[in-house]
Amino acid sequence: MGELQDRIQRRLDTLVDTGAETGLQVAVYEDGALIVDAVAGTAAPGRPLTSGTPIFSFSTAKNVAAMLAHLLVARGFLGYDSPVTDLWPEFGAHGKATATLRHVLTHTVGLPAMPREITPRELPDWSRVCESLAAAEPCWPPGTATGYHSFTFGYLVGELARRATGRSMSELLREWITTPLGIEGQLYFGAPEEAPADFARLEQQASHWPAATADAILAPWESRPSADFGNTGTILRADIPSVGTATAHGLAAMYNAVLQGTLVDAARLTELSALAFEGTDQVFGNPARMALGFPIGRIGAPAEENSAAFGWPGGGGSYAYADPARGVAFALTKTRLVPNFDTALSVTAILADHLSGTR
Template sequence: MTADTTPDNPAQRRVEAILAELTGTGEETGVQVAAWLDGEVVVDAWAGRADLAGGRPMGPETLVPSWSTGKGVAAALVAVLVDRGVLAYEAPVARYWPEFGAAGKEFVTLGQVLDHTAGVPQLPTDVTPERLLDLPAVAAWLEGQRPRWEPGSAVGYHAWTYGVLLAEILRRATGRTCDQLLRDELAAPLGVSDELLFHVPDHLLPRLATCYDGGWAARLERMPAEAPFFAAVPRAVLPVAALANRADFRRTPLPANGIVTARAVARLYAALACGGELSGVRLLSEATLKEAAIGRASGVDRTIGIPWTMGRGFVVGDASSPPVRSPSAFGHSGSGGSTAFADPAARFSFALIKNRMTAPGLDSRLVHEVRTALGLAAA
């Protein structure tokens, strides 16, 4: 699909109408939506503003911080490296990073890091944004931490440490940084080198959207002070618009987060929805993809208190109501309402990326509208 080609079908027209309404009323600031079906683009829509102060419009190539939506991108990158024999899900992390195998973590595996059962979601209680973004220092601190539970025995969302751990594992195993690997192994083969990122290089900063709060910060602040969530995400580093707009945050390659376009992440998931290949480009084998996307760990999450099922870095299915993903679909959502996933049963992928951080809800609405317009079964 070229940049000047827009799908002409009921799904595209319905999404365009919804986005025009939401951005026109100010309920949303800027939104991008993309979807693929059976290897073809079926929705490519955008509306609103990337930046209110300057009046810059949201475009299809505007880069938007999408928070943990990037965890699914990181999971896909790891799957590619597993497929090539560079990494192994069952390998102890200490194989790649010997210093990590201390304080009861010698048998923690790469797979457990990905499915959030490793038991090390915690950060220092006095962490600041500056300390969080010093990734080597946080990685060194995690080396001395004991697991909060027996690794592999329970799911507990590793909100920030997922990214810190993967960044260090990838660097140790390959000699390349996570952003270099993302570009070389995923983004470039898919033709989206400047749209699928863990950080924003200086030359792309003019394309970056500003984030705005739409009630998300207050939602997090209302959580009880004793909630386990705050051990993993201390209040100083909550995923809110103010953090996303920091220059140091934007420039730090941290694979707990993604800075993407809906076009790019939907294209990635389209390849995964079609067995690992899209438009003649094979990213990984069907066997490795199946291993990555099958549910591995289920239960009520010890960090955030919701039930879900994790694959190797992907959330599998959906326990929310109404659901965003069908039972066999896999992907990841991010703070403030962004989401992306693949549904291999329907050979369908979907991405919603937006710069006003709100409670979830728009994701399930748009997925329902798109699936209905395309004649697909409900999620």
């Protein structure tokens, strides 16, 4: 590792030293090589953060859930245009019989928010959540509009996975991704009983969170990512595959394996990263360009970059993406939850400067 590692490490150190952040991890692969593995700050008071310390990172875990969906297709368990009801007949209620895996991946199923009867207490109860989703009335006919499916996404993918393979998303993550890639202990949906004791502890920036702009943006029970939620043992140990716990290195290593052809072949990479749906997000109101399972474009990228990158940020400021055009896999995880992506933008700007000088 060289100059880029040093530049990003200095940036992380400055953010922690000035009190803007408390704990940060950044990992970057370029053309298959790990070129940045930087860390700064603490995992909890009196406990240093390391590059191997998992951090609950909210929707950045959707990168992992979406990748498992593609592995289900690659291994012949599902097709992108397979009706959800082929495996999950009950899901066809209230006009949802036309829904397909493609609609799930593009957030066009029409179930952006959890049914009102589901609260954080019910999230670990997989059967109850899936029964509620099957019985729910969609906000729009499947495939006709897109809107961010914050918590529902992981259960939709996960129930299809469970019915197709007989395994949970946590089991598939371990069998298909973390064990083969040698990154055990770095990516979790439901963590083992003893694991959360080694996780970082989240903290909430106290002020400047914007008011909710739509009903149940994240879930019926909250309008912003909550440190208390991400520090709760029952949540950390539950299979909730729209959110999860990860190291930056684990996320970047997964995306590097995608780019290098270890997890999917070149044809599958081209298909999963191509534009699959474009429209106005019905939850947030922003223009949305969706690949199969991921938003297209690097956050903060200038329009002229015409970014081929794809990947999810997470509430509170974490971010992971892959850029096939540049051979780059990037991830940033953090312990302080903030209502913006300023830290991720400042680090990706350093990376973009590096790439402009090497490409």
